[in-house]
Amino acid sequence: MITLRNVSIPALVALAGSTIVFVAAGSGNFPLGTVPSRARPASVERAPSADGFVQRWLILEPIPANGLTDSVVQAAVKKEYFPNQLTVIPGDGDKVTVDGAELTWHAIDTNEYNVNLYYFAHGLGKPTSNVLFWAVTVIDCPREMPGVRLAIGSNAASVWWVNVKEVISIYSDRQTVIDDGVSKRLTLKKGANVVRCAVVNGGGATDFCARFLDAQDKPLKEFTVRLDAAKN
Amino acid sequence: MDGQVQIHDPSTIIECGGKYYTYGTGGSCLVSDDGWTWYRGVSPTRRGMAPDMIHLGDRYNLYVAANIGAQPKAAINMIWNKTLDPGSPDYKWEEGGIVASSDGVEFCNAIDPGVFLDPTDGKLWLVYGSYFGYIRLVQLDPKTGKRIDPNDKPVDIAVNCEAPDMIYHQGWYYLLATHGSCCRGADSGYNIRVGRARKVTGPFLDHMGVDMLQGGGKLVVGSGGRVIGPGHFGLINLGDGVQKFSCHYEADLDRGGASVLDIRPLLWRDGWPVAGDSFKEGTYAIESVRTGTALELAVEGMPVGGRRNRRPPGGPGAAPGGPGGPGGGLFSSQGGVIPPQDVAQVSTNWPAGNIDIRMGNYLCQAQQKWTVTPVADAGGYPGSPYFKITIAGTGRVLAVDEEGELVALPAFTGGPEQLWRLDQLPDGAWRIMPKSASDAGESLALSAIGSSFATLQEFDPASNKQRWLFKTP
Numbered sequence: 001m002i003t004l005r006n007v008s009i010p011a012l013v014a015l016a017g018s019t020i021v022f023v024a025a026g027s028g029n030f031p032l033g034t035v036p037s038r039a040r041p042a043s044v045e046r047a048p049s050a051d052g053f054v055q056r057w058l059i060l061e062p063i064p065a066n067g068l069t070d071s072v073v074q075a076a077v078k079k080e081y082f083p084n085q086l087t088v089i090p091g092d093g094d095k096v097t098v099d100g101a102e103l104t105w106h107a108i109d110t111n112e113y114n115v116n117l118y119y120f121a122h123g124l125g126k127p128t129s130n131v132l133f134w135a136v137t138v139i140d141c142p143r144e145m146p147g148v149r150l151a152i153g154s155n156a157a158s159v160w161w162v163n164v165k166e167v168i169s170i171y172s173d174r175q176t177v178i179d180d181g182v183s184k185r186l187t188l189k190k191g192a193n194v195v196r197c198a199v200v201n202g203g204g205a206t207d208f209c210a211r212f213l214d215a216q217d218k219p220l221k222e223f224t225v226r227l228d229a230a231k232n
Numbered sequence: 233m234d235g236q237v238q239i240h241d242p243s244t245i246i247e248c249g250g251k252y253y254t255y256g257t258g259g260s261c262l263v264s265d266d267g268w269t270w271y272r273g274v275s276p277t278r279r280g281m282a283p284d285m286i287h288l289g290d291r292y293n294l295y296v297a298a299n300i301g302a303q304p305k306a307a308i309n310m311i312w313n314k315t316l317d318p319g320s321p322d323y324k325w326e327e328g329g330i331v332a333s334s335d336g337v338e339f340c341n342a343i344d345p346g347v348f349l350d351p352t353d354g355k356l357w358l359v360y361g362s363y364f365g366y367i368r369l370v371q372l373d374p375k376t377g378k379r380i381d382p383n384d385k386p387v388d389i390a391v392n393c394e395a396p397d398m399i400y401h402q403g404w405y406y407l408l409a410t411h412g413s414c415c416r417g418a419d420s421g422y423n424i425r426v427g428r429a430r431k432v433t434g435p436f437l438d439h440m441g442v443d444m445l446q447g448g449g450k451l452v453v454g455s456g457g458r459v460i461g462p463g464h465f466g467l468i469n470l471g472d473g474v475q476k477f478s479c480h481y482e483a484d485l486d487r488g489g490a491s492v493l494d495i496r497p498l499l500w501r502d503g504w505p506v507a508g509d510s511f512k513e514g515t516y517a518i519e520s521v522r523t524g525t526a527l528e529l530a531v532e533g534m535p536v537g538g539r540r541n542r543r544p545p546g547g548p549g550a551a552p553g554g555p556g557g558p559g560g561g562l563f564s565s566q567g568g569v570i571p572p573q574d575v576a577q578v579s580t581n582w583p584a585g586n587i588d589i590r591m592g593n594y595l596c597q598a599q600q601k602w603t604v605t606p607v608a609d610a611g612g613y614p615g616s617p618y619f620k621i622t623i624a625g626t627g628r629v630l631a632v633d634e635e636g637e638l639v640a641l642p643a644f645t646g647g648p649e650q651l652w653r654l655d656q657l658p659d660g661a662w663r664i665m666p667k668s669a670s671d672a673g674e675s676l677a678l679s680a681i682g683s684s685f686a687t688l689q690e691f692d693p694a695s696n697k698q699r700w701l702f703k704t705p
Contacts, residue, residue, distance in 0.1 A: 070531070073534055
């Protein structure tokens, strides 16, 4: 039995625009595939994808963390790593110091349904295993939207907040499945709504996806993502 | 079912004014406010054999057979009423006359009527007959319930059976009839069988291609458990794709061998109707058809047998020769049989108050095992009582909170938000609805809207979100 978790990481060899291509180390020049693309935001606002996925996030470089059980993950996300970690809306390039290490927030756009944290960290030369990622985005709603739900998937465990209130927590070693964790009904207010998550990875691949569902479980698309919306 | 359920040859159950009614041989009548608890009603003016009933427009037409000489000389009369409620000022049975008969010589015994409204064209039909000769089909006037043309020759559609009834399903006409012997208590071989045809006039073939005119018929339901001799099928269409059927058993062994009414789920497999079973209390894993994940308390699970360190094969402690061998390692035995998880032990860290509900991969853990128990004196719905659903070995009960979300309460107190209606769907999966929603006239059902989350939503018969499997844990 061989799983991705048992395979050594192939060498990163080339960058092509926002797309990273790698080849396997020690097995000849055998292309394994194309890494999911990501790029810095090139516009002020961004609409969700056709399926409603939020594709713009601010992500903090990974923090060491161990364990994926309910209690361990809850303890990990409740620990204060940096000031106002459940309320801050960082800017691209902002830095925080966690346990003596300076970490940077990165504004990221993805063209996929998900955000690949593995390549985010790997591309920065940061660890990908036994780590915790903080991610924040800001949803700008044209009107109040009651009765909607946040729906997420993550590899691995994750905890989610909407406007500071914890709304989803999923635990254990798991893969990203669309609409894995779904919140109870909540209300998005008119204007800026802050969505925040902490994703804890054990080893191997790590990513997450998020969208909102309306009362009929249809993807909510009547909003834009504006990372500066909460500051306006 | 509960209450007074003794009856023989019950008619199709019809709802009128929020009550359920059925009429049987000898003028018997059973009434229920909820379809679960029954009591004796008022006999109709004609007390014959094995009646059947249909509601058309503002009329309730009751077809009743009677011998008019030595068998097989018989006639089927129709009587009608504007209401089935004897307390209503509109309650009055009117005579509609004879709609079918047998002269005592012809190869038919005109008893056991079954009335059928064709949903494809609105035509009304009557099937009738017993073991002497053919099961026959005649056309009725849907406005009056009477025979359209008494001179039309009846169509022979089956033989060697009785108590026929017809239903339509996805392009097929199904003729259901009872085979075997009746009226012998626990020695009765009664069983309900079916053939199908593309036309209402047949030919009705069973799953082996045998024509019901030559004795064919695929089994729908026979004796089983503590009941013997099911017969006299009657369809109950509850809407949203939920179908049940009524029948009587010749002998209910738990009721001294009496003939009693029952209502059971009607399922469909490979285009054929089969009888489902009323929900049996027990302990189950409740698995979503949509996600394959199981309903559980949102508490930290403990692996059965305790947590194990994840050590790679060949690492320290691994057995020589690879995983699985003696001496430790990730894939090795812990030794002996690992007993089921003790809920009293693993629940010590669970919160004392309300606990959220979520879903997860089923891992045989205590917070994933639900005991489903009928609740006495809490009412019911056609064929079944309400149930409470608790974590096995605890009092923690599945309920609906004030925001319409699922929650586990520390203890059952009997409220409608803690009572659950379980309806088996045509594919055998189950719909789970809170009584509180039914009381409010809402069709809300347990719905898996994520792999790890369930809520209540309007029932959609086309969706897998609200289909659940009760699996032996």
